Amino acid sequence: MSTIRYSRERQIALSAVLKASLLAQKVQEQLVGSGGVEKRDKSPVTVGDYTSQALVSSLLALHFPADRIIGEEDSSDLRQPSQSAIKDQIVRLASEAMSESLPLEEEERAWEGVKAGEPKTEADWLAAIDRGNSEGGASGRHWALDPIDGTKGFLRGGQYAVCLGLIEEGEVVLGVMGCPNLPLDPKNKDGEKGALFVAVKGEGAFQRSFTSSTLTPISMSTLTSLSSASFCESVEAGHSDHSTNARIAQLLGITKDSVRMDSQAKYCSIARGDGDIYLRLPVSETYQEKVWDHASGSLLVAEAGGVVSDMHGKPLDFSLGRTLRGNKGVVAAHKDWHAKVIEAVQQAVGEEKK
Numbered sequence: 001m002s003t004i005r006y007s008r009e010r011q012i013a014l015s016a017v018l019k020a021s022l023l024a025q026k027v028q029e030q031l032v033g034s035g036g037v038e039k040r041d042k043s044p045v046t047v048g049d050y051t052s053q054a055l056v057s058s059l060l061a062l063h064f065p066a067d068r069i070i071g072e073e074d075s076s077d078l079r080q081p082s083q084s085a086i087k088d089q090i091v092r093l094a095s096e097a098m099s100e101s102l103p104l105e106e107e108e109r110a111w112e113g114v115k116a117g118e119p120k121t122e123a124d125w126l127a128a129i130d131r132g133n134s135e136g137g138a139s140g141r142h143w144a145l146d147p148i149d150g151t152k153g154f155l156r157g158g159q160y161a162v163c164l165g166l167i168e169e170g171e172v173v174l175g176v177m178g179c180p181n182l183p184l185d186p187k188n189k190d191g192e193k194g195a196l197f198v199a200v201k202g203e204g205a206f207q208r209s210f211t212s213s214t215l216t217p218i219s220m221s222t223l224t225s226l227s228s229a230s231f232c233e234s235v236e237a238g239h240s241d242h243s244t245n246a247r248i249a250q251l252l253g254i255t256k257d258s259v260r261m262d263s264q265a266k267y268c269s270i271a272r273g274d275g276d277i278y279l280r281l282p283v284s285e286t287y288q289e290k291v292w293d294h295a296s297g298s299l300l301v302a303e304a305g306g307v308v309s310d311m312h313g314k315p316l317d318f319s320l321g322r323t324l325r326g327n328k329g330v331v332a333a334h335k336d337w338h339a340k341v342i343e344a345v346q347q348a349v350g351e352e353k354k
């Protein structure tokens with residue numbers, strides 16, 4: 001008998017994220033350079049985001065029908081008459097993804113039940129997307145789903161991630177991420193691409209390829225001094241304040257340039273020691289970070305030996321609904337250095353207020 005907690009959830013989450021990652025990889029080739037569709041909040045969304053959400057939510061509904069899903073996307077924009085071509089594409093892509101087998105038998109088997117009762121009509125697929133409508137909260141089980149995180153990176157041919165976390169009684173207990181464009185071996189940037197990351201609370205952090213189920217343990221770098229650290233931040237200056245980040249780095253004596261990367265691939269990178277600190281200082285007073293942008297990544301880093309908090313050093317609170325409304329910004333670093341990084345964050349932010 002397996003001793004790993006949440007082993008069934010982990011297995012299903014890996015299958016779901018893998019299928020969605022392969023779909024995204026295929027769709028990215030066709031979409032790079034296009035702008036996607038603008039959502040009401042002006043951010044982009046693509047057929048890839050919708051199809052990925054429909055696939056993952058169908059698998060979760062089959063295996064864990066009582067669980068709720070906090071998914072980023074919903075079908076309201078798609079129901080506009082002007083979006084019928086996109087709807088057709090989603091139905092076609094989702095059906096194609098269902099007919100393609102996953103490389104590993106065990107993972108493929110998880111989908112058999114979905115195939116048997118396969119969502120067929122447009123209405124079925126839109127309903128699958130809309131199962132992501134949970135308001136979240138402190139009680140019960142909620143899956144946090146970001147079907148494509150880093151949509152802007154996805155559209156520019158950069159990094160993006162399929163992210164799935166399980167939140168139980170307000171705490172993240174399982175996180176799985178698929179990064180189709182991330183090199184499997186950070187030392188060989190031109191080598192095989194496509195890495196899956198998985199963490200269960202209290203069980204450590206692991207990485208594997210898309211084609212083998214062998215899990216390799218990963219951990220954060222143990223730095224001898226913060227000045228030798230490298231830090232990651234968003235590519236988008238509208239998502240995190242590059243100038244505050246630069247001042248924090250200066251205060252810590254960091255001389256290396258920041259590594260800019262879209263999506264929760266940042267959490268994955270620092271969790272495996274390819275980079276040390278993730279800084280996400282707010283650009284806007286009112287923006288609330290979204291649960292699906294941080295659930296899986298923050299657990300992975302915590303399980304790899306890090307501490308993830310907001311800019312004030314407060315733990316991220318996943319029990320408050322669809323957003324992290326009790327927190328501001330995100331700071332992730334090795335547990336031995338996190339407090340020092342928070343001190344520098346406070347100093348940099350204090351200077352800006354003067």
Ligand SMILES: Nc1ncnc2c1ncn2[C@@H]1O[C@H](COP(=O)(O)O)[C@@H](OP(=O)(O)O)[C@H]1O
Pocket residue numbers: 043072146148149150151152153233234235236238239240261262263264283284287290293
């Ligand atoms: N003003 C803002 N501040 C912080 N994050 C924002 C933001 N506007 C959008 N985002 C989030 O930033 C995420 C991408 O993060 P990153 O910059 O690290 O790649 C987006 O996820 P999606 O791409 O899934 O929509 C979106 O949820």
Ligand SMILES: [Mg+2]
Pocket residue numbers: 043044045072151
């Ligand atoms: Mg988005």
Ligand SMILES: [Mg+2]
Pocket residue numbers: 146148149150292293
């Ligand atoms: Mg996101």
Ligand SMILES: [Mg+2]
Pocket residue numbers: 049072146147148149150151
């Ligand atoms: Mg997204």
